[in-house]
Amino acid sequence: MEFRPILSAMLRNKTGVFLVGLQIALTLAVVANAVFIIMQRVEKIGRPPGIDSANLIFAQSYGFGPNYDHRDTVRRDVDMLRAIPGVVAVTALNGIPMSGGGRQSGYTIEPPTPQPNPTTSNIYFVDEHGVDALGVKLIEGRAFTEAEIQYNENPTNSDFAPSVIITQAVAQQMFGDGPALGKPIYDNLGQSAIVIGVIENMLGAWVGFDQPSNVMLQPRLSNGPTIRYAIRTEPGRRDQLVPEVEKKLAESNLNRAVTWVRPHTYWVERSYRADSRMVAFLSVIVSLMVLVTALGIVGLASFHVSVRTKQIGTRRAVGARRIDIIRYFMIENWLLTTGGVALGLVLAFAFGHWLSSTYSLPRLEPLYPVAGVVLLWILGQIAVFVPARRAAAIPPAIATRTV
Structure with missing residues (x-):
């Protein structure tokens, strides 16, 4: 499948694509640093005290x-x-x-x-x-x-x-x-x-x-x-x-x-109360940001399905299978997510550098942003799957409904 038609279709709704891409980038930047801090606190709380x-x-x-x-x-x-x-x-x-x-x-x-x-x-x-x-x-x-x-x-x-x-x-x-x-x-x-x-x-x-x-x-x-x-x-x-x-x-x-x-x-x-509260607070923030990002991806994909109903019906009428329609939306979402995480990687390391220099925290380890990229790729594919299945269920007859 060529990427050019997919990119062309995405650019017809530049605002929605930009906003969801920016949301993905901000989610990666915040979640990577938040999880890094959470793991530091968890490791600190879990240190053996050395006494009974x-x-x-x-x-x-x-x-x-x-x-x-x-x-x-x-x-x-x-x-x-x-x-x-x-x-x-x-x-x-x-x-x-x-x-x-x-x-x-x-x-x-x-x-x-x-x-x-x-x-x-x-x-x-x-x-x-x-x-x-x-x-x-x-x-x-x-x-x-x-x-x-x-x-x-x-x-x-x-x-x-x-x-x-x-x-x-x-x-x-x-x-x-x-x-x-x-x-x-x-x-x-x-x-x-x-x-x-x-x-x-x-x-x-x-x-x-x-x-x-x-x-x-x-x-x-x-x-x-x-x-x-x-x-x-x-x-x-x-x-x-x-x-x-x-x-x-x-x-x-x-x-x-x-x-x-x-x-x-x-x-x-x-003694560990402040660390425990920090872990709980950041865990809630991470969960909310991931949830909101998933909802944003679902919303954008659902919007694309609704405005492309006739186009999808036409493709079905000329021989496109349901799996082709699903793959189309999955690839479209992957391209959107990839653009977002590329910007997110830059923001994550910039944010991590600021936290390190301002609050004397350890530098952000690359493992966390990379894991965040994989997580958001998977999350994007899961979030877009339901709208993609709904798009694949559009019958070919929809292409002639308005003729």
Whole structure:
């Protein structure tokens, strides 16, 4: 089939063809970039946290009154919580992973003079049960011992712990491909600590951080009066134990108030809420644009059928088969879609470049516009099929109806 007659027929309705072609181009530009952003957000939400998030409970209490003894309270709480059936491990700690709030500092492999570009790490103070309680995977070295735990009696104390456990991400940044175990690292005051363990992965407090897996565990307990606990439960028992943990903490000491007891998923959902809403919003936009584009293609094809009724009947009268009529409209739509996606590719990469430079987003990967082209080709063929079948059903006698 020659393309020239098809193009000639299309140009008789330049306005409709131009508008639908422009609609296809805009749809490709927006949908390609929107899907690219959606996939980034989905990948971000789906990152493994590195801790046993599904079985973790976090609790916080605040001590008050002259009879409040912080160290004794922590010791009693930890013993009591570990004795609850279904609890695997408990640690006191200063922050909650993936909560959006925490403490961080920069570290180097040599004493600062100062050293440029220190490795920034999110810091968590834990006791000797910290590794088991968080459920992290220790791939090198060992966990802390009870003798290594420091008690920060002075709120302004800035002493570095004698030993630390770091994530594999921190080890890679600081030591490259070399071993990190047994090596010293230095804080910004020039104080040193020895790396005694390396964790495979653990997300820190800020899920939007450029280096979210930069985490360091230190063997230290805060001076209070606020204290947090990480309570790891047996699989499937977390939700059941939340009220029991809250009740036992509240009853065990009248000189403190239990602020909250929550599963870790509470903070995970809250931290990723903006990303989840972005995914939902862009998904609706993509769906609406694809739907409107499909309706535009159907509308234009239906219009072409209605204004070419006699022409189609004449073609049928001179021997054109139904499949020939269907193929004619399918090719016409393919040409229209191809023109639209050609312009859409230019707009997609231009829009992607603008988003990247304005909002510091990654550059649009070519896979998404190319996939969009294939999708719109398929969508165009599906959308035009019903009007094309209706055109093929026009009887040859229609050609003489007005004679």
